[in-house]
Amino acid sequence: MMGIIKGKPLCFVIDTTGSMADDIATVRLVTSSIINSKVGTDEEPSLYILVPFNDPDFGPLIKTTDPEVFKNAINSLSALDGGDFPEMSLSGLQLALTGAPSNSEIFLFTDAPAKDVHLRSTVIALIERTQTVVNFMITDSTVTNRRRRSGNIQQQHREISASDAQLYRDLAQASGGQAIEVTKSELPVATSIITESSSADMVTLLQAARSPGKADNFSFIVDETVTKLTVYITGRSISFTLISPTGESQQSSDATGSLITASQSVGNFKTLQLKKQVGQWEMRMMSTNPYTLKVMGQSPIDFLFDFLEAAQGLITGFDVLDTRPKAGVNGSLLVSVTGSDSATLTEVALIESAGSGEIKGVVLPQGSGNFLVQFERIPSVAFVVRVKGQNVSSTPRASVVFQRQLPINFRASNVTITADSNSILVPGTPFSVPFSVMTSGTGGNFTIRATNSQRFDSTSPTSLFLESGNSTNGTVTLSAPLNTPSGTDVTLTIEAEAPGGADTNYIVLRFSVVNTVTDFTHPVCELLSLRSNCSENCSLSTWALSARVSDGAEGTGVDRVSLKQGNGTMNTNLAADNENVTLVSYSASCCSPDMELQVVDRVGNVGSCFYTLRENPPAAISLSTKVTQSLFLCLSVMVLGLHMLTEGGVQ
Incomplete structure (x- = not known):
């Protein structure tokens, strides 16, 4: 429930445009090295995630616990032309952030700038919410200019500009990751960080x-x-x-x-x-x-934390925040120490990311390695969370003093955003998510952005006017296509940005797509023909039938037809004039006079159709008829039993 899983996930987001062939080859080598050296050990990744991107496409997200499936997915990547130079790198990263477990580490490989720069704040919101580290492996690039001149394709050598690379540096810094900038020939050496950081206890x-x-x-x-x-x-x-x-x-x-x-x-x-x-x-x-400076090591002792707010309602306590905390006022954290039953915290501090300022909290033990930490003030600038503590040593030496830091940069906000909605989204039905925004700072027209991980059609206000201390309401409406599979996860991020971009806050909501079941009737059969040339020597003669299987006008359609009884040969095919109808042909030896079909529709309703050459029972019995006959037989036996008891003098 807290995101603790055995082994670290291995998550790659990879540019698959034409100039990335060498980079993809390097990723294949790194993947094989990690898998071959760690499968079957405690260091084996718990999950493998791959998200390819180019332009205009990105995805699909491939998530598996099978290292061979992941290796095959990497091996099947090919570098294809991606149109103009910028690529959909942030869209691919957004998909990975919504699909990977919290507290993961993602490696993004690209040699091109981001085309979808508008997702910058959304990506930062997801980084903070999932507490995920993102590393960018940036290489120089050779791209193909698609404009043909005299029948030739012009080749150009272009590199990511300083301003374009700065976006990747900013995102890396926000997540506590690194933006590694190398040539393509240097990339194999730089990827050593992946092998090192994939250790579960880093x-x-x-x-x-x-x-x-x-x-x-x-x-x-x-x-x-x-x-x-x-x-x-x-x-x-x-x-x-x-x-x-x-x-x-x-x-x-x-x-x-x-x-x-x-x-x-x-x-x-x-x-x-x-x-x-x-x-x-x-x-x-x-x-x-x-x-950037980062110091890491391997150790079983680490920590997790969540921002808290006072619970609303009759029950006192705290709720976990799913937005940024309020700036400049008191706040609380729930910190959990992992990897040691004897570790205790002595200090929890919020350290300014761009300076040396720090705010220390009051640490209150809650038992079972949990600590409530209360701060007089949450900083108004970006900060990181650092803890110090003691771990009682099993040796005669004194207790061990340790220090750990979460690399993610967090921000507080004067903007408050809340939202609530049903967690089930039905395909083809508009899905409304009402939300409310309030600011304790300067009012004005606030920019509103709503993005979802599945690219479902959505509508929402682009701006809301806020007065300081008063809330304003809005609604996001999502529409999932009718063919969206049940079980699809959707992450919706709603952001509110103050005029001039000086302040922003977000809320991240997760929904599941569930197709509503309205089909409760079983499929039915219609006998089209039954032919036989049976003789006294049954082994020398055959019989055959054809039947029409359907799920009715309001049904979801036939999913599969199987032979439940019979030793003959069955073939099925869809009717040419109706995809909801399946035609069945069957032939068998006259020595095998009975056959039964089992038909299942797309929501699991089961129908059964019985056919025979015998004079009794009738040639075809549907499931509902068989049930009725069984009930009639049971009632007949009961009546006969009562009659016998009465005849014997028992009342």
Whole structure:
């Protein structure tokens, strides 16, 4: 229920346009490596997800627990022409975010800018709501210009512009992921992050970003449970000094040193393997170029959390928020420590994403590894959640102090948005979702955006006028096509943005499509012909029949016809003039004089039709006739029994 599953999901969102052939080949190699090395172990991914995209299409989402199915899906990808340069990358990412479990990690591969930039805020809302990390693997691109000149296709070499790449950097930073920018030849080296982060027990000790870049100092605590301590840095011309708990230091310019056991640089991406030392480390970044810094390791101890709000109604308590929390006022979190029965939290803080400001909360233990944390104020700027605690060690040494951070960047809002609707969506029937928006900030015309994960037709207001402190209502109406399968999941995101884009909030709702069942009658049979040339020697003669099977004018249609009784040969085909009618032909030896058809319609109603060469019973008996005859037989036996008892003197 809290999103905890064995093994991390492996989720790829892949551009499949013509210039991506090399990238797709690299993904195949990475997939095979992970699957071959981890299947059957505790590190095996719990779920495999693939979303292809190009232009104008994206999807379908492929979700499976079978590694071979996933491998085959990757192997079947082919790089095809995608029209103009920008692609539907954010649409593919939106689909992955709605289909992957919470607390997942997604890797998006592309060499083109996003065509669907309007989904930027929707994607950020889904990142926050699902607490999912998104990494972008961006390569330079060669695209085909479709304009023909003198019968030739002109080849052009184009790269993603700085402004286009910035969108991917912003989304990566919002999720606590990384935007790795490399050439196509460098991509195989850069994908090492996928193999490392696919480990189920990877935890984040520190996540920070500075854009624009500036000199800053960052500290993180390494506890005894952490192994494979790794630093990830993105940025150009980055310089730093690393200081261990013992005071030993090593600079980025040092080719050798005792703190960094291995390092690798490719494109704008750098990884450092650190020698493990328990205690507080410090990383002094000295670059003025934009950069991200992430410190990770393997450990069983981690945490999950939800924003809370006071419950409305007669019962006191808290409800989990499905929107952003209110800015500038008090707020609460429910934090759950995972991986240890003896761990306790000593500090929970909200750290400003772009600076060093922090707000510490009051930690109240709730039992079973859960902690209620209350804050006097939720920051009005983007922030991350960091926890510190102690884990009682089984060794004679003192308890272990640990630090963990959720990499996702969160924002509070002065806008409040609420919505409520039936959770069942019926195909072909308009589905209304009423919502309400209120602001405690400056009023005005607020932009309204409503998007759904299935691209169903929808209508909604594009703007609402709000006065500070007063709410305004609106409605989103969805229409699912009649052929939408039952069980289809739909995620609806409704956003409200203040004038000028200074503030925004969202609500994410999930619905299920259910086709209403109105067909409660079973299919029926109509005998068209019955022929035989039976003789005393039954083995030398045959008989045959043809029948018409239908589900009636109001039925859903015949799904399948099977031979329930009989040793003959049966063939079926649809009637040429009516797709709701199935024609059945049957032939058998006269030694096998009985046959019975079982007919099932598309909602599971079952009909049975019996035919025979014998004089009794009649040639054809439908299911309802057989039931009536059975009831008549039972009543006859009961009457005969009562008569015998009466004759014997029993009243």
